[in-house]
Amino acid sequence: MNKLTKKVVIVGGGIAGWLTAGRLAAKHKGNTKQGLNVVLIESANIPAVGVGEGTWPTMRSTLRALGISETDFIRECEASFKQGAKFAKWFDGTEDDFYYHPLVLPQGFGKTDLAAHWLAKQAQTKQKNSHVNSFSNDVCFQEAICEQGLAPKTIRHAEFADVANYAYHLDSAKFAVFLQKHCQEKLGVTHIVDDVIGVNSIDTEADNPTEKGDIISVSTEHNGDIGGELFVDCTGFSSLLLGKHYQVPFKKCDDILFIDTALAVQVPYESVDSPIASHTISTGQEAGWIWDIGLQHRRGVGYVYSSKHSTEAEARAKLAEYVGDKFSSLKVRKIPIVSGHRETFWQNNCVAVGLSAGFLEPLEASALVMVELAAQMISEQLPASREVMDVVAKRFNETALYRWDRIIDFLKLHYILSERTEPFWSDNRDPTTIPQSLQDLMTEWQYRAPADHDFTSNNEVFPAASYQYVLYGMGFKSDYCHTPYAIDDRDFADGQFKKNKVLIDKALSSLPSNRELLDKIKSYGLSRI
Amino acid sequence: MAQLVAIDNKNHLNLKVDAAKAELHGAGLHLVPAVMSEFTNMAVQYPLVITKNADTGQFVVAAMLGFESGENLFWQAGQWQGLYLPLQIRRQPFFVGNPEHNKAQAESGDYVVCFDSESPAVTSNEGQALFTEDGADTEYFQQAKYCLAQLLEGELANKQLLEQLERLQLLQVMQMEVTFANQQSTTLNGLYTIDTEKLAALSSENISSLHKAGLLQAIYTLITSLGQIHHLIDLKNKQLGC
Numbered sequence: 001m002n003k004l005t006k007k008v009v010i011v012g013g014g015i016a017g018w019l020t021a022g023r024l025a026a027k028h029k030g031n032t033k034q035g036l037n038v039v040l041i042e043s044a045n046i047p048a049v050g051v052g053e054g055t056w057p058t059m060r061s062t063l064r065a066l067g068i069s070e071t072d073f074i075r076e077c078e079a080s081f082k083q084g085a086k087f088a089k090w091f092d093g094t095e096d097d098f099y100y101h102p103l104v105l106p107q108g109f110g111k112t113d114l115a116a117h118w119l120a121k122q123a124q125t126k127q128k129n130s131h132v133n134s135f136s137n138d139v140c141f142q143e144a145i146c147e148q149g150l151a152p153k154t155i156r157h158a159e160f161a162d163v164a165n166y167a168y169h170l171d172s173a174k175f176a177v178f179l180q181k182h183c184q185e186k187l188g189v190t191h192i193v194d195d196v197i198g199v200n201s202i203d204t205e206a207d208n209p210t211e212k213g214d215i216i217s218v219s220t221e222h223n224g225d226i227g228g229e230l231f232v233d234c235t236g237f238s239s240l241l242l243g244k245h246y247q248v249p250f251k252k253c254d255d256i257l258f259i260d261t262a263l264a265v266q267v268p269y270e271s272v273d274s275p276i277a278s279h280t281i282s283t284g285q286e287a288g289w290i291w292d293i294g295l296q297h298r299r300g301v302g303y304v305y306s307s308k309h310s311t312e313a314e315a316r317a318k319l320a321e322y323v324g325d326k327f328s329s330l331k332v333r334k335i336p337i338v339s340g341h342r343e344t345f346w347q348n349n350c351v352a353v354g355l356s357a358g359f360l361e362p363l364e365a366s367a368l369v370m371v372e373l374a375a376q377m378i379s380e381q382l383p384a385s386r387e388v389m390d391v392v393a394k395r396f397n398e399t400a401l402y403r404w405d406r407i408i409d410f411l412k413l414h415y416i417l418s419e420r421t422e423p424f425w426s427d428n429r430d431p432t433t434i435p436q437s438l439q440d441l442m443t444e445w446q447y448r449a450p451a452d453h454d455f456t457s458n459n460e461v462f463p464a465a466s467y468q469y470v471l472y473g474m475g476f477k478s479d480y481c482h483t484p485y486a487i488d489d490r491d492f493a494d495g496q497f498k499k500n501k502v503l504i505d506k507a508l509s510s511l512p513s514n515r516e517l518l519d520k521i522k523s524y525g526l527s528r529i
Numbered sequence: 530m531a532q533l534v535a536i537d538n539k540n541h542l543n544l545k546v547d548a549a550k551a552e553l554h555g556a557g558l559h560l561v562p563a564v565m566s567e568f569t570n571m572a573v574q575y576p577l578v579i580t581k582n583a584d585t586g587q588f589v590v591a592a593m594l595g596f597e598s599g600e601n602l603f604w605q606a607g608q609w610q611g612l613y614l615p616l617q618i619r620r621q622p623f624f625v626g627n628p629e630h631n632k633a634q635a636e637s638g639d640y641v642v643c644f645d646s647e648s649p650a651v652t653s654n655e656g657q658a659l660f661t662e663d664g665a666d667t668e669y670f671q672q673a674k675y676c677l678a679q680l681l682e683g684e685l686a687n688k689q690l691l692e693q694l695e696r697l698q699l700l701q702v703m704q705m706e707v708t709f710a711n712q713q714s715t716t717l718n719g720l721y722t723i724d725t726e727k728l729a730a731l732s733s734e735n736i737s738s739l740h741k742a743g744l745l746q747a748i749y750t751l752i753t754s755l756g757q758i759h760h761l762i763d764l765k766n767k768q769l770g771c
Contacts, residue, residue, distance in 0.1 A: 523585070
């Protein structure tokens with residue numbers, strides 16, 4: 001018997017569960033009779049972890065795919081615009097030490113190697129401290145927009161349209177509720193509030209040997225056994241299906257990324273018209289870094305640190321120093337971080353999405369994007385029948401593993417070029433903690449800038465431009481002296497540098513502040529076109 | 530900037546308005562807001578386009594009078610040369626006070642008529658008086674008030690029209706590059722128009738509801754008026770001396 005995929009059972013609500021349910025139901029017409037039956041079982045007793053208040057620009061296409069209005073999303077999820085990240089005090093910890101990882105590509109990217117030209121200019125001016133000139137500001141107009149606290153668009157732009165590429169900061173608890181409502185009301189997802197108390201699988205010899213070990217149903221406390229052809233594990237850190245039931249091992253990466261604890265607080269704004277930063281601010285600390293994310297109604301601030309390099313009391317003191325006077329009145333939440341991921345993600349007819357698959361420190365907002373990418377892949381490649389499931393599972397596992405490895409490499413890259421001297425930072429530079437794949441790339445980049453051909457998968461997470469922003473933001477120098485012809489197209493490159501300056505002026509004179517635009521969207525809304 | 534002053538028959542008994550000078554307010558406008566009741570009159574000469582309010586991003590209907598900010602091709606030799614003077618110009622120098630600023634008025638539904646004290650049409654000697662000697666409205670002021678009432682009603686009608694156009698997804702971005710006789714060209718940005726293909730494909734229920742709401746004719750007038758772009762190009766070419 002070749003079982004057709006008619007029903008998908010998602011175990012666990014939260015953003016991972018609802019995004020997966022939404023993508024599946026939207027693509028496979030969950031609200032029609034012929035369409036896919038999507039069921040989500042959510043416990044009333046287990047609170048969502050609420051990881052990730054920062055997204056990637058991919059969230060715009062995800063919302064669109066779900067048929068969600070950007071205006072509704074901004075109004076109901078306290079969302080604000082995010083135009084990348086500002087990394088402060090990562091290089092040497094001094095007051096003026098910062099660089100940006102914006103979301104807009106370097107000017108003329110793909111047409112010229114602007115990084116090579118920029119490096120040549122730096123060498124010419126013989127500045128000792130590369131931080132005097134900002135790579136991101138010289139090649140991209142977005143840093144200036146962020147520094148001025150401006151929005152990436154105006155009230156006259158349509159939903160999802162932009163002047164500068166953007167992502168969001170959002171209230172994850174509100175986002176989960178918003179997604180739930182949309183999935184139920186518009187996309188036909190069935191919501192069952194119940195506790196899963198057992199997993200029933202084919203343990204005896206099945207008619208079809210490939211089905212051995214497949215999950216037939218999950219048992220619930222009040223709704224009996226709920227069966228389906230595909231089960232999605234969105235149960236968070238508990239990893240009920242993939243981890244507990246299938247015993248798929250967890251691969252830690254704490255030998256590469258040392259951060260294992262977060263202390264988080266919610267910081268109210270001074271007043272209703274306090275500016276809202278339109279980028280994530282990440283500030284290097286003695287044993288980690290502090291995130292600072294501006295939503296409409298509050299800031300989310302937290303210190304992620306390595307407990308091997310700092311006591312909790314020291315970490316609290318650093319966080320208190322960062323937050324200021326208000327800190328004593330705020331509730332501090334402590335969240336353990338176990339960096340790593342499952343060895344495989346899709347086993348038999350069960351696939352894990354979200355924290356059940358893995359988690360890393362929130363340095364580049366990778367949590368939600370990994371959920372989006374997984375949900376998209378599952379919905380686009382949904383196995384039509386049991387016959388093709390193993391084929392899809394194999395590809396899914398290879399892709400997911402590749403993505404986790406690239407993210408780990410990219411996060412590690414942020415640490416290895418620092419000149420900070422605290423033990424946390426010097427330990428991070430120890431070559432034995434740097435993955436070979438990253439070491440190989442660093443060797444190549446001594447002679448040239450990161451390029452798209454360094455990343456050959458069509459499932460890349462970070463584009464080459466992102467590596468450029470971090471490398472040259474941290475003062476790395478690629479030495480082109482063996483290939484001087486790389487900067488032969490000087491006139492074209494100078495044109496791009498100039499164009500960037502023009503774009504900066506234009507943006508600064510035409511864009512409203514982040515707060516102003518969000519207030520207008522709340523009052524008037526953005527139009528569809 | 531307009532300086533609005535609420536009008537009353539004590540302080541403004543002797544106020545006079547030179548109606549001919551009201552036109553001056555339109556001298557440098559390349560877009561003038563239009564209300565539904567005047568679409569037909571507008572369409573005789575001006576292209577009617579849909580654009581977004583810079584402050585709110587809300588759609589508005591406007592008559593297009595020029596190709597760039599500050600250019601009104603119907604303003605020549607110090608006079609409005611168009612056949613029809615838009616209500617938005619004709620209303621000058623009178624405005625309706627925003628009831629939002631005054632709760633009592635908002636609740637009573639009464640509006641306060643104001644005038645723009647900076648307007649070149651406001652004088653104290655020549656022109657039309659607003660009040661008779663015993664303080665009653667003159668015929669001129671009654672007409673002016675009627676004009677404001679038309680605008681207020683028109684705004685509501687426009688709102689309904691634009692809401693239906695958005696709901697039925699009948700709006701589309703209007704992309705147009707115009708080349709003048711001197712080979713100079715300009716790209717028109719930020720304009721929207723009716724998607725005629727989608728209009729043609731509307732279900733009979735939707736068409737019927739538009740018709741019953743009195744919106745169908747307005748929609749076709751908007752579409753037809755776009756032909757006046759050629760008129761506008763012609764005016765521009767003449768101005769360029771080509």
